[in-house]
Amino acid sequence: MIAGGCALIGGLLGGPPGIAVGGAVGGLMGCWATAGEFRPLPQVLMELPPSQQKKLTASVMAILSSLDWTDVAQVVALVMGNATLQQQVTAALLNYVTKELRGEVRYGA
Incomplete structure (x- = not known):
C-alpha cells in the first residue's frame, strides 16, 4: 500500500521523474514530527x-x-532493480526531509 501512495506522491513531485522517486522509496515508511504530531x-x-x-x-x-x-515504467524498473540507486534516491529523500524540512524520520511497520 505504501509503494502505491509514494508513487502517486512522486507524480506530484515532478511528473515521470517524480513517479520514479515514489517507486524507489515505496518501501520507506516514516513519520514527520510537528508540534508533537506525527504524520x-x-x-x-x-x-x-x-x-x-x-x-x-x-x-x-x-x-x-x-x-x-x-x-516512467523504464526508470522505475531501473531504480527498483538496482540497490545502489534505491539507496541514493532514499538518501536524497531523507536528506531533504531532515535538513530542509528539519523533520524526523522513523522507520516502522
Whole structure:
C-alpha cells in the first residue's frame, strides 16, 4: 500500500521523474514530527509547496540524470532493480526531509 501512495506522491513531485522517486522509496515508511504530531511521510510530501517540491525533485533528478530512460515504467524498473540507486534516491529523500524540512524520520511497520 505504501509503494502505491509514494508513487502517486512522486507524480506530484515532478511528473515521470517524480513517479520514479515514489517507486524507489515505496518501501520507506516514516513519520514527520510537528508540534508533537506525527504524520506519514507521504502526507508531508503531498503538502509541500511547489517550490519545495521542485527542490526535492531536482535533488533526485541529479541521481537519475545519468540513467538512459524514455518512460516512467523504464526508470522505475531501473531504480527498483538496482540497490545502489534505491539507496541514493532514499538518501536524497531523507536528506531533504531532515535538513530542509528539519523533520524526523522513523522507520516502522
